[in-house]
Amino acid sequence: MAYRAHAEARLKEAGFRITTPRRRVIDLLAEAVGPVSAYEMRDQLEARGERIDIVSVYRIIGCLEQTGLVHRILSTGKVHRCVIEAHEPCGLPQPDHCHHSLICRTCGRIEEMHCPDIGSLLARAAATLGFALESHRLELGGLCKRCAA
């Protein structure tokens, strides 16, 4: 697993220990197709026979988020449910993180959109109100390629 090595290196740098539960969560996120909630992570791990407590999942999520290895997005629907997703750097100028999620209203699938232009456009728009932009979170609703057909 290339991602696991990468993640472990960054965790070490940040002073975190490499533990079995952390490795399990990391592996799970690396294999996952889309964002996963804390409880989904626990259930999927337990289904594999890898015991983990929900509390630990939350703490590990926090640690991975601190380290910049994952970030959270809001899941489908208006319900306030937190999901997680493996992070791949976006290459924007300064905003520390960029979160561009396309959420299909039919199939519920979530895909990340790569769109560097938006960062600077938003920064300019915010600047006209005297607001110094540092981060942005963007969630788009609509129909995905498959469901639109």
Place this chain on the structure above:
Amino acid sequence: MAYRAHAEARLKEAGFRITTPRRRVIDLLAEAVGPVSAYEMRDQLEARGERIDIVSVYRIIGCLEQTGLVHRILSTGKVHRCVIEAHEPCGLPQPDHCHHSLICRTCGRIEEMHCPDIGSLLARAAATLGFALESHRLELGGLCKRCAA
């Protein structure tokens, strides 16, 4: 109150009754400087001596949201807390609702940004992935005018 008249008219159109609790919530939102959470609404109303149950607040929020009179945004911080805000139409082409919130990381104040260009830009960006955009939610973090000085 101009806003109350407007709100009552739209509620009637939608087949809702005009009740005392609804009037109270509407007035509160009209006077509020920024977004307010359900519990904040209840507490502020009770502080005025206007008794209301938290369940009713939630239901009224839902009804106002249906009618298009208010919309919800994610409050300060990563904590999943739901706040509400009076809605002013954004004039974008099609996306049913546009939510552009600037959240100051220091003072916590939230202001809405009016930025029609972003709607079409996002629609084009999403289209390159075959995604048909219908709605967007945008939350910007940084420093507001006063805190940046």
Place this chain on the structure above:
DNA sequence: ATGCTGTTGAAAGTCTATTGCAATAAAGAG
């Protein structure tokens, strides 16, 4: 191998939001 200290798991506790149901009151009819 040993010890220090970060980390885990289990239980209990918060906080937000929802559901069921009886009592209440808004709106239309007469």
Place this chain on the structure above:
DNA sequence: CTCTTTATTGCAATAGACTTTCAACAGCAT
């Protein structure tokens, strides 16, 4: 204006997501 219908409210109980506390455990540096 009074009656009748039915949406709406309030209360209590419940659900769901996440946190706190603390004892037991396990990395990892020496």
